[in-house]
Amino acid sequence: MTSLSWDQVCARRLDRHRLSAPTSAAGLAPEADTVAAVVSTMCGAHAQVASAAELSVGLRVPGATRALVRQALWMDRALVKSRGPRGTVHLLAAADLPMWTGALSALPVASHEQSLLTPGQTEQVLAALADALAEAELTTDELTEQVVARTGPWAGERVMDAFQDKWPRWISAMTAATRGGVICFGPNRGRSTTHTSPTRWLPGFAPMDGTPALAELVRRYLYAYGPATPAQFARWLSAPATWAATLFESLDLAPVTVEGTRAWVAAGDTDFPxxxxxxxxxxxxFDAYTVGCHPRDLLFPGAAADRALARGQAGNYPVLLVDGTVAGVWHQRRSGRRIHVTVEPLRTLGASRLRALEEQVERVGQVLEGTASLTIGPVQVGPHA
Known part of the structure; x- marks a missing residue:
């Protein structure tokens, strides 16, 4: 069995996440296909906060700006905004959508996803959504009107708990609709979110069969985040650990050890630098690297676990990465075109690393189409501020 060091694992992940190459390329004009390829390799970019997704992708594509990411999404449709791992909003490569929908549809269904609708009602809602969105981009309120008109008043009953409000009953079918490839996000209309049909992004779209789709998703995940255990894959996907263990056993995977702990990579993908x-x-x-990579105690060593994790959850703080591991947190504050970046290192940075940090801050400004300045000091804001 191949025995690997944390340094070897880190170096491979950095390379595959496009985080080891130079961050700037003067005169380079990347294309939407390049953006989509990077997003595909990452297994999606978390996009609950749009600007964070644009920065996450832009920092991996030399010469890219947020405008290019938006173009790839809304104009070229090389990306699609949907719900990916953990049911959270992600940017996915449009060409990967058949795999994603096939794999997500094959996940075990949680009991709470079935509590407000009968199977027959769910099918009615899915059919209504497909019909209403075939050639349209609709807000949630508009979609509620369309679904109720096609099904009945029961679909619009406000019975689904939503923070301090109630949502219409039909929204409990949203997970099934997203996983099944019936619905995805459209461009915002002012401050209102819209929804549309994935077939408008990918003509001829159809979900893959579940078994090959899951096998492909595991292979992609292990390419970007491996070596990994079934439990780590389950956590990334928000799926039952026992189900993930059975899935891993059914696939052609190779065991390795990382610092003495057993994990898996795809068979034939055992080369490490x-x-x-x-x-x-x-x-x-919520950058993909920090959310998806494990073990947490090696990725967030020592003080980094206390400072950069929120109750053990990664992603709530933007992080400073030094040699592949978390070494601080940072925060940005924008005023017009000026972007004020405060970085709180958890260890002393030498002169060469300070210069590299200044280059990173400059690159952040380029991606966000502004001018960034650096302050070294404590970050005063809390998680996800």
Whole structure:
């Protein structure tokens, strides 16, 4: 069995996440296909906060700006905004949507997802959504009107708990609709979110069959985040650990050890670099690297676990990455085109790393189409501020 060091694992992940290459490329004009390829390799970019997704992707594509990410999404439709791992909003490569919907549809269904609708009612809602969104971009309120008109008043009953409000009954079918490829996000209309049909992004779209889709998703996940255990995959996907263990057993995977702990990679993908991980990076909220990589105690060593995790959850703080591991937190505050970046390192940075950090701050400004300045000091804001 191949025995790996944390440095080897870190170096491979950095390379595959496009975090080991130079961050700037003067005169380079990347294309939407390049953006989509990077998002595909990441297994999606968390997009609950749009600006964080734009920065997460832009920092991995030399020469890219947030405008290019938006173009890839809304104009070229090389990306699609939908719900991916953990049911959270993600940017996904449009070409990967058949795999994603096939795999997500094959996940075990939680009991709470079935409590407000009968199977027959769910099918009615899915049919109504498909019909209403075939050639339209509708807000939630508009979609409620369309679904009720096609099904009945029961679909609009406000019975679903939603923070301090109630949502219409039909929204409890949203998970099934997203997983099944019936619905995705459209461009915002002012401050209102819209929904549309994935077939408008990917003509001829149809979900893959569940079994091959899950196998492909595991392979993609292990390519970007491996070596990993079934429990880590289950956590990334928000699926039962026992189900994930059975899935791993059914696939052609190779066991390795990382610092003495057993984990898995895809069969035939067992090459790891001998070089040490290197580089300084600033990663935004819920960046795929920090959310998906494990073990947490190696990725967030020592003081980083207390400072950069929120009750053990990664992603709530933007992080400073030094040589592949978390070494601080940071925060940005924008005023017009000026972006004020405060970085709180958890250890002393030498002159070369300070220069690399300044370059990263400059690159953050380029991606966000502003001018960024750096302050070294304590970050005063809380998680997800």
């Amino acid at each position: 001998d070089d040490r991980p290197s580089g300084v990076r600033l990663l935004p909220y």
